[in-house]
Amino acid sequence: MKAIIMAGGEGSRLRPLTCGIPKPMVPMAGKPAIWHIINHVQKYGINDVGVTLFYLPHKIKDYLYEQYGDVIKYYVEDKPLGTAGSVKNAADFLDDTFVVISGDVITDIDLKKAYEFHKNKGSKVTLVLTKVDIPLEYGVVITDDDGKIVKFLEKPSWGEVFSDTVNTGIYIIEPEILNFIPENRQFDFSKDLFPMLLEKNVHVYGYISNDYWCDIGNGVQYLKSHLDLLSGNIDLGFKEKISKDGMIFGKNVFISQSAKLVPPLIIGDSAIIDDGAVIGPNVIIGSGSYVGPMSTLKNSVLWDNVKIGRNNEIRGTVFCSGAITENNVRTFDNSIIGEKSKLQSFCEIKPNTKIWPNRIISTGNIVERDVVWGNNDEASLFGDRGIKGNLHDNLTPDNLVRLGEVIGSIFDGEILVGCVDDSYARLALNLLKDGIISVGRKVYNAHSTMLPAMRYSIKKNGYKAGVFVKKIDKKTVNIILIDENGCDVDRNVEKKILNKYKINDYSIANVINDEVIVDVNKEYAESLSLNGDSFEKLNVNFIGQTTRSLLSLLNQSRGYEKAVASYDMGIKISDDGENVEIYDDEGHLLDEDELDYLRILVGKENGKSKFIIPFNSSQFLSEMSKELGIETRFSKISQSEKMKKMFEIESNNGDENSQFSLSFDGINFTLRLVEYLSKNKLKLSDLKKSIPQRVKLNKVINCNWKDKGLIIRKFYEKKDEKSMFLDGIRFNYGDAWVLLVPDSELPACRIYSEAPTKEKAEALLNKYVEYVNEIIKSKDS
DSSP: OOOEOOOOOGGGTTTTTTTOGGGGGGGGGEEEEHHHHHHHHHHHTOOOOOEESSSSSSHHHHHHHHTTOOSEEEEEOSSSOHHHHHTTTTTTOOOEEEEEEEEEEEEEOOHHHHHOOOOOOOOOOOEEEEEEETTSSEEEEETEEETTTOOOEEEGGGOOOOOOOEEEEEEEOOOOGGGGOOTTOOOOOIIIIIIHHHHTTTOEEEEEEOOOOEEEOSHHHHHHHHHHHTTTSSSOOOOOHHHHEEEEETTOOOOOOEEOOOOSSEEEETOEEEOOOOOSEEEEOTTTEEEOOEEEEEEEETTTTTTTTTTEEEEEEEEETTTEOOOOOOEEEEEEOOOOOOOOTEEEHHHHHHEEOOOEEEEEEEEEEEEEEEEEGHHBBBOSSSEEEEEETSOOOOHHHHHHHHHHHSSSOOEEEEEOOOOHHHHHHHHHHHHHHHTTTTTTEEEEEHHHHHHHHHHTTTTEEEEEEEESSSHHHEEEOTTTTTOOOOOHHHHHHHHHHTTTTTOOSSSSSOOEEEOHHHHHHOOOOTTTTTHHHHEEEEOSHHHHHHHHHOOOTTTBBBBSOOOSSSEEOOOSSEEEEEEOOTOOOOOOHHHHHHHHHHHTTOOOOEEEEETTHHHHHHHHHHHHHHEEEOOOSSHHHHHHHHHHHHOOTTTTTTTTHHHHHHHHHHHHHHHHHHHHHHHHHHHTTTSSOOOEEEEEOOOTHHHHHHHHHHHHOOOTTTEEEEEEEEEEEEEEEEEEEEOSSSSSEEEEEEESSSSHHHHHHHHHHHHHHHHHHHHHH
């Protein structure tokens, strides 16, 4: 008889154990499950073995080649072929009676008895069956008195549980049965082949075994199979030794004299058990693992190279390879700690909780729900400004509701929510809103609105926070979180949200409040002021439907929209109302530095003497502000950092002439600029021409995430007395400068350069781009 082992499974239900390995490679008592299966078939003299592969095939092939050389044959699927289809793929190998067995079950079923039953019955296909108490997750099989199968029920409901006899996925098959399986398409044994054979009156029998069988389909079954092994319920080759001695030790094991061992247990090669530790009962410790002083372990499995810190209490937990705990950590029944994850001191992992690989659980956290996101995913949640994501990727409906629950748990008070007028933004907002409501917060829903209106209403009505959703492209949204001062939340709040999101740290409220619908657009429009004749003195071109719609919505009674062939200024307001494009009377678009200059002029006109400029601002802003008697201060480049600095120097950021209002309210800035130009009889083109000629360039250079720190350190080594450090490093060269800033959202660095001429700006930019590329190349070499 030959054997064909099905080892193509991904094992998604077994995650996080299978996040980095295929299911057949999950270790059982220190050896992969597929190793135990191969040993099991070889015990019955079956040495012609083939393996079907699909998911991460190289990991299985490399391991088996190392263990068995080239005696095993491999059949790799290019696409999923189903259980029967994958075996059909090995048809050239299967020219004799063969046994089909999964590479991810734990069993000691007597294959010799099954084979003899098969031959004695003259069966073409024999299913090996077993009895279970709850058969809902398995294929139920009904046989007659002779063992012939009369009916299959794949994963029945309770009303269909006519038998406790289930399919183990172990089959003994005659090669001619392969003719019933179509080539190169998905085809299953239980769903397709076996029902077809019954219809065609092909004899299919069921052999009922009382031996051990366990499908390690989830973490609970995986842990149970280890406890069964230690209890002597299954024989994987060391049942007798476990039953006799209660303990098995590998080579070079060190156990402190003050440690206590409670059988049954297995301790792998080079493991260390430190002073006062108590190990057992029912513990398996992998090779190279360490258990710290005074820690206690019961009913748990440690894979290789796990490090358990001092005074831990480990109960019913599986630790994957490389996992680490610090001091005073507690983990409880049926929890799983993923590969290379770290539990910092005083963490507590509640029962049935899974931590995905490479996650860090911060000091003192109590984790009650699965942690899928982690420290590696920070860039995927918060970016340069707020949260950006795709509703088909990281911001799925489930994640948006979770995020809303976290936001509601962070802000203790009433929360205002709103979005731009877009279906995707509305969908995202509704999901966030439902999450916020579920944790007991009262939500005020502004529906379609603008950021300036949201900020105004939050400050006016005393909301504790705001959530605004806008659309970036077809499927990507940007979630802006606003604090009680009307500013974007700072990095500290973002970190709190991220930490709670990673560990699902929130709870559903006992009392749920209904949402309240509010009209923030009306109260915002009523707050805006404009000298009545300002628009009469200027021809203003309102560009785009969004601009006209927003101004119409806010100012229905003012009637200052005009259609003009020539104009003194053109304006185009963004969908969220925050930003504005301004064109002068000659049709030139003003850049952000020039807009800041106009804001400084408007601010000075209204008594302002201090102004915040971002670290990548043009040099002329500082120079011309000084001439105007305006004190400028640098801020970091991000919007939230600019807001934070503006709030520090302005006691009332709701003042329509404050820098905050001029910078983050495109509609208000437009009105204030119209007033300024009208009052002072100025042309935008003249103001633009008064600005010294400058050329500012920038370029993004891709690199690895970890390289960004190296690049900034190397640039720091080039500093001189003129260098400036705030947001990246800025090198000053008299009338020119260069700024290097690591990108906050991408594995990249951004270089800015500015000079009086394009040639000089390009030369400076290219010089530093070359230097960055040299750093990356030298690291790689």
